[in-house]
Amino acid sequence: MKTSxxxxxxxxGSVIALQRATGDQVWATSLKGSDFVNVVLxxxxxxxxxxxxxxxLDPLTGNGxxxxxxxxxxxxxxxxxxxxxxxxxxxxxxxxxRRRDEQAASAAAAxxxxxxxx
Numbered sequence: 001m002k003t004s005x006x007x008x009x010x011x012x013g014s015v016i017a018l019q020r021a022t023g024d025q026v027w028a029t030s031l032k033g034s035d036f037v038n039v040v041l042x043x044x045x046x047x048x049x050x051x052x053x054x055x056x057l058d059p060l061t062g063n064g065x066x067x068x069x070x071x072x073x074x075x076x077x078x079x080x081x082x083x084x085x086x087x088x089x090x091x092x093x094x095x096x097x098r099r100r101d102e103q104a105a106s107a108a109a110a111x112x113x114x115x116x117x118x
Contacts, residue, residue, distance in 0.1 A: 003041065005020050006018065006059065008039050015028070015039055015046060015048050015062065016029075017062060031051075035050050037049070038050075038079060047080055049079070053068065
């Protein structure tokens with residue numbers, strides 16, 4: 001099997017590889033927690049960020065090659081830079097950031113109107 005035969009999905013703290021032709025699962029790797037996962041295939045490895053940490057995985061097996069907890073940076077969303085103009089690594093992260101911001105604003109507005117002290 002080749003990397004081009006696979007689709008990589010980040011979901012709820014895991015990365016999953018699916019066969020492009022059939023959709024069958026090839027492997028699944030749990031990263032950390034159950035947070036949003038940003039996934040990029042770059043230079044022959046799968047890079048994933050989740051819960052403020054970065055993981056490098058073998059694309060054919062899902063085995064971890066390395067992991068960096070990015071100590072001191074918190075648990076926020078992380079993005080990847082790429083020289084490849086076709087890489088869309090930041091698009092899903094920006095959409096998730098927007099969703100979280102809107103959710104926080106709605107919660108603050110609801111809290112404010114319930115307290116009637118804003």
